[in-house]
Amino acid sequence: xxxxxxxxxxxxxxxxxxxxxxxxxxxxxxxxxxxxxxxxxxxxxxxxxxxxxxxxxxxxxxxxxxxxxxxxxxxxxxxxxxxxxxxxxxxxxxxxxxxxxxxxxxxxxxxxxxxxxxxxxxxxxxxxxxxxxxxxxxxxxxxxxxxxxxxxxxxxxxxxxxxxxxxxxxxxxxxxxxxxxxxxxxxxxxxxxxxxxxxxxxxxxxxxxxxxxxxxxxxxxxxxxxxxxxxxxx
Numbered sequence: 001x002x003x004x005x006x007x008x009x010x011x012x013x014x015x016x017x018x019x020x021x022x023x024x025x026x027x028x029x030x031x032x033x034x035x036x037x038x039x040x041x042x043x044x045x046x047x048x049x050x051x052x053x054x055x056x057x058x059x060x061x062x063x064x065x066x067x068x069x070x071x072x073x074x075x076x077x078x079x080x081x082x083x084x085x086x087x088x089x090x091x092x093x094x095x096x097x098x099x100x101x102x103x104x105x106x107x108x109x110x111x112x113x114x115x116x117x118x119x120x121x122x123x124x125x126x127x128x129x130x131x132x133x134x135x136x137x138x139x140x141x142x143x144x145x146x147x148x149x150x151x152x153x154x155x156x157x158x159x160x161x162x163x164x165x166x167x168x169x170x171x172x173x174x175x176x177x178x179x180x181x182x183x184x185x186x187x188x189x190x191x192x193x194x195x196x197x198x199x200x201x202x203x204x205x206x207x208x209x210x211x212x213x214x215x216x217x218x219x220x221x222x223x224x225x226x227x228x229x230x231x232x233x234x
Contacts, residue, residue: 021077029073030057033064113142120172123148124165133171164189170196183210 031050034057040046064070095102108128115130116122122130123146137143152158167176167189176198180186183204190200204211 021081024080025073025077026063028076029063029069032069032072033057033066036066036068113139114144120169122169124162124169133174159185168192170198 034054035046035050038046038049040049111129114132116132116134121133123133124130131144133146135143150158150162163185178185186202193200202210202212
């Protein structure tokens with residue numbers, strides 16, 4: 001039933017698209033018939049007589065079935081169709097109505113495909129926007145680079161509104177490396193990470209008395225265990 005409806009729609013669409021060419025075929029066929037019946041010593045004279053008496057071609061509304069007239073009708077209609085096809089394929093693609101750009105503010109539906117349904121498996125960007133940490137989402141076209149740069153002046157909330165919320169995710173199988181020049185993040189978030197099962201390591205290049213130092217030969221890979229490494233650098 002559905003297939004029959006689709007076929008009818010396709011046939012109707014095909015007829016509508018080609019209706020102008022049927023009309024051109026009809027006019028060219030009638031014009032060819034009239035031209036053959038016009039008298040004149042040259043083609044120019046016969047064309048002049050035909051144009052003056054063109055209404056005579058439609059005394060009968062039936063098209064001419066003479067082979068010459070049918071051929072002329074097909075050639076004229078076919079040539080016009082080829083011209084239209086060529087122009088459509090080589091036409092410049094204009095975006096009507098968006099000459100001044102189509103940029104707009106994104107909404108909830110725009111960001112949804114980029115977010116993981118599990119809240120903890122996301123990089124928190126804003127209160128309502130997140131980015132999945134899955135590097136291979138179900139739809140590959142929604143895969144994005146996970147690097148984020150936050151630009152802001154002193155006291156603008158880079159740590160408070162980006163670093164801390166993402167540390168509080170404490171996602172499974174994820175380690176953190178935090179640059180803590182003020183030395184406040186470890187004080188404010190350290191207990192939380194310990195309670196969450198993280199091992200904390202501190203590398204303080206300003207005050208080595210507060211540093212756990214660093215020995216690459218004995219340092220286990222951060223990928224093997226849930227670890228939070230805090231660096232205090234100038």
